[in-house]
Amino acid sequence: MLRYAILELLHHKPLSGYDLRRRFGGSIVFFWKANHSQIYPELKRMENEGLLSAKRVPHEWRPTKKVYAITPKGQRDLEAWLRRRPKLQSVKDEMMLRCFAFHLVPADEADAQIRHHRDLHEERLRHYIAIRKDLERKHGRLLETADPILFWNVLTLRQAIAHERTYIAWCRWALRRHQAFRDRMERGHAHLAG
């Protein structure tokens, strides 16, 4: 997977491992992250497979860079991958796995967990919205016009935002429902006591 993300980025322009690392987890790719410890070996492997070509570029002030460019073979690989029909990824969501087991912890602890998670998603949502504002500022009316790269970029950003909003809405809903559940328990006990 990682290799296709790299190929897409190098399709725009040649980059070093360090540059790539900043792209992942930065503003451009919302749906893939990678550490340098994964990127450098992958670049080497891709070079060996003929998907990339490397060139050492010295710099006066800074350490020498190894800049990678996509080869015709790399281009073909990327386009072939884009035409495949992958099956659905299986969902792996740690928070939801925990939620499944929340009957094992006190109600207050469960609430705290959900609130914490809601906060994290709100932060990520703000991050995405900042990126969107940035795109709007930089490209203005162009967002509505004819640049395909920008068009697909905006589409994925919209999905990222929709995803975060859904998650946050679920957290809020869950907290309300949990409160109602706790109230019912209370009344249940009161009923038994009375």
Add this chain to the structure above:
Amino acid sequence: MLRYAILELLHHKPLSGYDLRRRFGGSIVFFWKANHSQIYPELKRMENEGLLSAKRVPHEWRPTKKVYAITPKGQRDLEAWLRRRPKLQSVKDEMMLRCFAFHLVPADEADAQIRHHRDLHEERLRHYIAIRKDLERKHGRLLETADPILFWNVLTLRQAIAHERTYIAWCRWALRRHQAFRDRMERGHAHLAG
């Protein structure tokens, strides 16, 4: 991660590797899947660590089962895990990575990809809704009352459904926007030609 899913399931009742495998990817756990090739070695490892105890249970008709039960140490591990505050998982979504690169394929191919993905998510949504119907049928009014296990189960199911609905809505929206984009391109060319 897998180990905590296993511990949660074994907290309810002892199960064999085969039973566990059917639980994952079946109706109960929506947010975690696992193959038997991952489950069996993990069970062995957990037994060695004292989180589980194993017992061979022979059967007249069928091969002998190795049934695992959670130990007190396993219980403590599970509860400690539930109290941790994990950081946000990084999103890895292959479809969105592809979408990012759709400027490299013909517009019809991009549409076909999105429609295909929408269909897959619609199928999964139908699956989740069937599970919810099943829960409603089996438990009826109990869904609104006082069983914590059922309560959290319903909450996670709701999140799964919300997630699928968001994804499907995005696919539909993306297809509309893409059509509008293609129309604009057409008009652009017509303008240039006229």
Add this chain to the structure above:
DNA sequence: GGTGCATATATCAGCAGTGACATATCTCGG
């Protein structure tokens, strides 16, 4: 002269996860 920081590349151990291969029992139908 020392410390911290950004730049830049690389390796390693270890856990996570996949798909293929392997083996065995018992039942049911042809």
Add this chain to the structure above:
DNA sequence: CCGAGATATGTCACTGCTGATATATGCACC
């Protein structure tokens, strides 16, 4: 009697990914 299918457990090679560790340059600041 043979094959298909459910039950049941396991291994293996490979890729994916994380966190830690290592190394080196040059700059700014104290």
